[in-house]
Amino acid sequence: MYQRFGKRVLDIVVSATALLLLAPMIAVVALVVRRRLGSPVFFRQVRPGRNAILFEMVKFRTMTDQRGARGELLPDEQRLKPFGKWLRSTSLDELPELWNVLRG
Template sequence: MIRFLDILFAMLGLTFGSPLLLVIYFVGFYDNGSPLFRQARVGRFKKSFTLVKFRTMKVDTASVATHLASHASITPFGRFLRRTKLDELPQLWNVLKGEMSLVGPRPCLFNQEELIAEREALGVLNARPGITGLAQVNSIDMSTPRKLAETDARMLINLTLSAYFKYILMTITGKGAGDRVPGRD
């Protein structure tokens, strides 16, 4: 049922959100010259997939976990996108392709070995990564690998249809900080 909802909401979001996606794309093009950000991430069963987001940092920013990035690398438009979570919208394409779910553990980078090991031990990597989840709405980020993996595992064990909608609604209404860059994000 959750996969069906993922597909339905991703299709609706991409269809009805396309005017907004185009506006953000063109503003992003003028903001930094490269509005889309693509990065290899750890997916279900540790398979690699290419995550797509709107770019919020300067093009030459080092590819590190968000909590290790420099606050100075965020563009003014990127700050707005992060605050409103609009930078996440292109991930609906990843959801539609089956690489992600709307709700699940946030996909990490392959160099976040401690987090990968913790998630693997708890079976978290058997699930599709998500755009949002329990950790994100409770401001738990990737700087605390064990806590994040334990929170992800707890979410997956207790993931009901009600919780699925709850996490989505909490994210849309601005609950939680998600993965923040240190500083004034």
């Protein structure tokens, strides 16, 4: 019974509280991402979750969309900027995942 209902209630309470408390930090990170890396602020990707059910993963963007002379994306190493590296090293790029936890 706990696995089905108790965990979900705990997920909702913890993620909602964390989102409220971290909202100022999330807003600042979003503004800096927009300024340094451009739009969109979020990186979205569809991934398989529990029981292979697809969900949209959301993270802060950590790379630019720089392209080469022929229009192809440059290698990841060239598109990952210092701010993006810092976001990854501190795991701040993962903060938007709290929204997925809240959504279930």
